[in-house]
Amino acid sequence: MKALVTATLNPLTLELRSVPDPSPRPDEALIEVHATALNRADLLLAVRRPVGSPLGLDVVGTVLRPAADGSGPPAGTRVAGLAVNNAWAELAAVRTNRLAVVPDGVTDTDAAALPVAGLTALYALQKAGWLLGRHTLVTGASGGVGRLAVQLARLGGSEVTAWVGSETRGAGLAGFGAHIVAGYDQPPADPVDILVDSVGGDVFSSGYQLLRRGGVATVFGNTVRAELRLPADWGHARPGVRIEYLFLLDEVGRRDVPADLALLLDLVATEKLVASPGLLTPWTDPQRAIAALHSRTVDGKVVLSM
Amino acid sequence: MKALVTATLNPLTLELRSVPDPSPRPDEALIEVHATALNRADLLLAVRRPVGSPLGLDVVGTVLRPAADGSGPPAGTRVAGLAVNNAWAELAAVRTNRLAVVPDGVTDTDAAALPVAGLTALYALQKAGWLLGRHTLVTGASGGVGRLAVQLARLGGSEVTAWVGSETRGAGLAGFGAHIVAGYDQPPADPVDILVDSVGGDVFSSGYQLLRRGGVATVFGNTVRAELRLPADWGHARPGVRIEYLFLLDEVGRRDVPADLALLLDLVATEKLVASPGLLTPWTDPQRAIAALHSRTVDGKVVLSM
Numbered sequence: 217m218k219a220l221v222t223a224t225l226n227p228l229t230l231e232l233r234s235v236p237d238p239s240p241r242p243d244e245a246l247i248e249v250h251a252t253a254l255n256r257a258d259l260l261l262a263v264r265r266p267v268g269s270p271l272g273l274d275v276v277g278t279v280l281r282p283a284a285d286g287s288g289p290p291a292g293t294r295v296a297g298l299a300v301n302n303a304w305a306e307l308a309a310v311r312t313n314r315l316a317v318v319p320d321g322v323t324d325t326d327a328a329a330l331p332v333a334g335l336t337a338l339y340a341l342q343k344a345g346w347l348l349g350r351h352t353l354v355t356g357a358s359g360g361v362g363r364l365a366v367q368l369a370r371l372g373g374s375e376v377t378a379w380v381g382s383e384t385r386g387a388g389l390a391g392f393g394a395h396i397v398a399g400y401d402q403p404p405a406d407p408v409d410i411l412v413d414s415v416g417g418d419v420f421s422s423g424y425q426l427l428r429r430g431g432v433a434t435v436f437g438n439t440v441r442a443e444l445r446l447p448a449d450w451g452h453a454r455p456g457v458r459i460e461y462l463f464l465l466d467e468v469g470r471r472d473v474p475a476d477l478a479l480l481l482d483l484v485a486t487e488k489l490v491a492s493p494g495l496l497t498p499w500t501d502p503q504r505a506i507a508a509l510h511s512r513t514v515d516g517k518v519v520l521s522m
Numbered sequence: 523m524k525a526l527v528t529a530t531l532n533p534l535t536l537e538l539r540s541v542p543d544p545s546p547r548p549d550e551a552l553i554e555v556h557a558t559a560l561n562r563a564d565l566l567l568a569v570r571r572p573v574g575s576p577l578g579l580d581v582v583g584t585v586l587r588p589a590a591d592g593s594g595p596p597a598g599t600r601v602a603g604l605a606v607n608n609a610w611a612e613l614a615a616v617r618t619n620r621l622a623v624v625p626d627g628v629t630d631t632d633a634a635a636l637p638v639a640g641l642t643a644l645y646a647l648q649k650a651g652w653l654l655g656r657h658t659l660v661t662g663a664s665g666g667v668g669r670l671a672v673q674l675a676r677l678g679g680s681e682v683t684a685w686v687g688s689e690t691r692g693a694g695l696a697g698f699g700a701h702i703v704a705g706y707d708q709p710p711a712d713p714v715d716i717l718v719d720s721v722g723g724d725v726f727s728s729g730y731q732l733l734r735r736g737g738v739a740t741v742f743g744n745t746v747r748a749e750l751r752l753p754a755d756w757g758h759a760r761p762g763v764r765i766e767y768l769f770l771l772d773e774v775g776r777r778d779v780p781a782d783l784a785l786l787l788d789l790v791a792t793e794k795l796v797a798s799p800g801l802l803t804p805w806t807d808p809q810r811a812i813a814a815l816h817s818r819t820v821d822g823k824v825v826l827s828m
Contacts, residue, residue, distance in 0.1 A: 443756070454767070455771075459764070466762055470762075
């Protein structure tokens with residue numbers, strides 16, 4: 217089969233190469249891949265592994281051969297799920313406890329935008345807990361995870377402030393349910409119960425200081441790669457505050473991924489959640505996808521179709 | 523009645539003055555006070571209020587008049603509890619949902635070391651969750667809360683490292699159940715599941731970086747009054763990590779204080795927990811207590827007897 221593997225690491229380039237077909241373990245289904253996505257995590261993982269390594273976490277396709285242990289959906293079922301650095305290929309072996317059935321109304325490319333980004337947004341909000349009537353501030357709100365977090369927080373009954381780096385990046389976020397769309401230099405007037413952050417640095421610090429007592433900050437990234445700095449009264453000024461770090465590839469080991477992914481897919485099928493990619497490109501042109509992610513110009517996910 | 527009130531704020535001095543007897547609300551019992559304690563929180567609260575204000579959180583004494591609403595223990599019962607800036611007096615009105623009965627085997631002065639410090643240690647560990655088989659690192663381990671946190675963590679089945687500012691301050695902590703007693707410049711060889719910190723600054727930062735994935739840092743103070751600083755990989759290097767800030771006077775509103783304080787008192791009565799004060803002084807000499815707390819030379823609590 218053909219697969220995308222790393223050709224150079226700095227700068228990161230990929231090339232289509234012929235590789236052996238996967239040999240699924242007993243708990244893995246063999247998937248014919250229709251679409252995948254490019255995540256920031258893929259870029260981080262790519263440079264830590266030798267040149268020639270396969271990549272890819274988000275996978276959407278059809279079950280060619282169900283898992284030998286009898287788990288998971290039967291042959292012919294359209295599924296979405298989380299692969300382990302092997303999604304950017306014509307065929308992928310994927311653990312059935314990382315797969316969910318894609319409802320008819322959901323396109324392959326919409327479904328491919330969901331596993332990494334949707335589960336990250338979902339778990340970030342679940343770690344915060346109660347949403348109804350609370351005020352949620354989402355940083356990096358125009359990004360792949362951010363747009364989904366804004367929508368999920370709103371669906372859960374939260375008041376949502378979408379924080380973005382510039383006015384142009386805020387376009388469309390009101391349509392996704394954000395009550396307030398503002399730049400990082402414009403703090404919302406009301407204090408915040410929940411902060412969902414992946415930017416880090418000054419943006420995290422500013423958002424954190426808007427938290428009220430008992431507030432929760434869930435962090436799942438540090439785009440600016442800055443140290444975490446908070447003033448000396450970081451705790452005393454907001455008793456009961458909690459900061460949690462979410463790393464999806466660790467978190468999924470403690471979660472029911474098929475059920476959680478099914479929830480997200482169902483929300484898309486019922487048109488409550490918009491997952492459409494910010495950039496859709498054929499997998500034969502991965503450089504365009506990488507460049508787009510690096511330049512941070514894409515609103516939403518970068519999806520590759522096979 | 524007589525009460526200690528602030529005479530000057532900078533430096534903080536107290537004086538015994540005649541003040542009106544308290545008028546308990548329906549849910550408050552009137553207590554004849556036998557012993558109280560001096561906490562760092564008292565010093566912080568003192569300077570925020572006008573000269574002449576009463577103070578004091580920890581209270582131990584006998585119920586003179588039970589609460590009018592029928593709640594709480596009957597007259598003559600020896601109780602310990604949390605007052606609201608009114609414990610340093612001959613009489614104190616205390617909410618019955620902040621009181622517990624003192625068992626016969628527990629002295630007044632031991633009981634007075636428990637409400638603020640014991641509940642802080644207990645809730646800090648409860649926020650971390652599971653203790654059995656985990657490794658807990660306690661900073662400021664020789665202080666009033668630290669000594670109790672070391673003991674409670676050990677009683678809960680945790681391996682305990684007691685971190686202290688100097689070798690002399692570590693004296694006795696092995697006897698309280700610490701497996702390792704070490705200075706802040708000596709990190710334990712094994713990673714840590716739970717960090718209990720009230721020092722802040724570099725000590726917090728060093729302790730935090732010993733946490734393993736899924737670890738929890740519970741912070742209840744910032745003795746050095748430094749900003750919080752962590753390196754850029756603070757989250758990614760330990761997925762699922764959680765930082766919580768505990769402010770006792772806020773936390774008690776969400777807790778069953780009578781039951782939690784009864785647990786602590788019972789542990790003292792059954793000789794599983796040592797609460798004996800590090801300094802015991804008559805309440806007519808509060809300056810000695812203040813000086814001792816300021817100089818950080820006392821191991822354990824500073825208790826005042828009436």
